Amino acid sequence: MPAATARILVTGADGQLGRSLQALAAHKPGSAVYDFVTRAQLDITDGSAIDRWLDAHPADYVINAAAYTAVDRAATDMDAALAVNAHAPGLLARGCAARGMHLLHVSTDYVFDGALDRAYRDTDAPCPLNAYGRSKLLGEQAVQDAAPDAIIVRTSWVFSAWGGNFVRTMLRLGAQHDRLRVIDDQIGGPTWAGHLAEALHRLALHAHGAVATASPSSAPGGVYHFAGSPWVSWHGFAQEIFAQALRLGLIPRLPAVEAIPSSDWPAPEPRPANSRLDCSRLEALLGPLERDWRTGLDEVLRAISRYNGALSI
Numbered sequence: 297m298p299a300a301t302a303r304i305l306v307t308g309a310d311g312q313l314g315r316s317l318q319a320l321a322a323h324k325p326g327s328a329v330y331d332f333v334t335r336a337q338l339d340i341t342d343g344s345a346i347d348r349w350l351d352a353h354p355a356d357y358v359i360n361a362a363a364y365t366a367v368d369r370a371a372t373d374m375d376a377a378l379a380v381n382a383h384a385p386g387l388l389a390r391g392c393a394a395r396g397m398h399l400l401h402v403s404t405d406y407v408f409d410g411a412l413d414r415a416y417r418d419t420d421a422p423c424p425l426n427a428y429g430r431s432k433l434l435g436e437q438a439v440q441d442a443a444p445d446a447i448i449v450r451t452s453w454v455f456s457a458w459g460g461n462f463v464r465t466m467l468r469l470g471a472q473h474d475r476l477r478v479i480d481d482q483i484g485g486p487t488w489a490g491h492l493a494e495a496l497h498r499l500a501l502h503a504h505g506a507v508a509t510a511s512p513s514s515a516p517g518g519v520y521h522f523a524g525s526p527w528v529s530w531h532g533f534a535q536e537i538f539a540q541a542l543r544l545g546l547i548p549r550l551p552a553v554e555a556i557p558s559s560d561w562p563a564p565e566p567r568p569a570n571s572r573l574d575c576s577r578l579e580a581l582l583g584p585l586e587r588d589w590r591t592g593l594d595e596v597l598r599a600i601s602r603y604n605g606a607l608s609i
């Protein structure tokens with residue numbers, strides 16, 4: 297007997313991932329029934345509000361797309377970062393477990409210190425370098441303590457047409473300056489939020505099918521990695537952003553982009569040199585996933601050009 301349509305709740309609906317899941321839900325009506333809440337509708341640090349919301353919206357899956365994502369600010373605003381990234385995921389996991397719902401929580405490459413010379417597997421030991429990474433690791437642990445069958449998906453370098461991200465920052469800076477200096481010794485996988493949304497959607501449907509049909513024991517649980525491909529440095533990413541933006545007529549000329557080491561761009565908080573996430577566990581489960589960030593970048597730049605007309609990033 298086929299599984300009933302999956303009901304999926306999404307927190308943090310106004311963020312990059314939340315908006316991308318909304319776009320996906322609009323384009324795939326019928327594949328799942330989605331319900332979205334923004335921060336204004338549900339503050340995930342409020343346990344009673346979570347309980348009321350879950351009681352009012354029976355569902356199969358909750359995707360937690362809410363997070364405190366300001367990496368540098370997290371160090372000086374640690375209480376707020378911990379409340380959202382460490383404490384709240386545990387509240388969501390407990391609320392889900394008490395109601396037979398399943399949590400799909402999103403985490404980060406910044407749980408790793410970047411010292412390995414290969415891509416990080418889900419089995420590698422985390423060791424965050426910065427306060428944001430520590431808060432997210434505590435969140436993973438809170439989820440696993442409260443709901444051992446929960447799914448955690450770590451991702452990296454998320455970008456979209458909305459919000460604060462590297463693509464929009466580069467376009468803004470490129471419009472203001474002829475020359476830019478961009479770090480070349482941090483390597484990772486830029487992840488289009490649309491690809492991430494699709495991967496989470498497929499993962500939730502896969503898990504729902506396993507739970508609802510013959511083999512609940514084959515339901516995926518634990519940690520998975522999902523990131524864009526191919527690996528690139530921030531500098532290489534910036535070059536591709538400007539090359540595509542020029543081709544689309546979003547910018548009149550290519551700015552000069554100088555490659556610099558991280559030591560020449562001291563950020564308040566350290567970042568891992570190696571942010572590469574090995575995604576093979578997720579692809580073994582779901583089959584090949586669309587992960588090429590260059591196609592995601594094309595989508596984002598076309599959306600920016602459609603919605604903004606001119607460049608007002």
Ligand SMILES: NC(=O)c1ccc[n+]([C@@H]2O[C@H](COP(=O)([O-])OP(=O)(O)OC[C@H]3O[C@@H](n4cnc5c(N)ncnc54)[C@H](OP(=O)(O)O)[C@@H]3O)[C@@H](O)[C@H]2O)c1
Pocket residue numbers: 307308309310311312313314334335338339340341360361362363364365380402403404405432450451452453454455459460
């Ligand atoms: N962005 C990246 O580069 C990146 C990299 C690796 C992993 N991740 C992870 O990927 C996930 C999605 O990230 P994203 O880029 O979509 O983040 P985002 O754009 O910053 O969105 C996060 C959303 O969460 C909301 N939020 C913050 N505090 C909340 C609270 N107390 N209650 C309810 N909602 C709250 C934010 O609202 P406000 O805007 O009003 O604060 C925002 O709408 C997160 O788990 C993040 O840690 C992101």
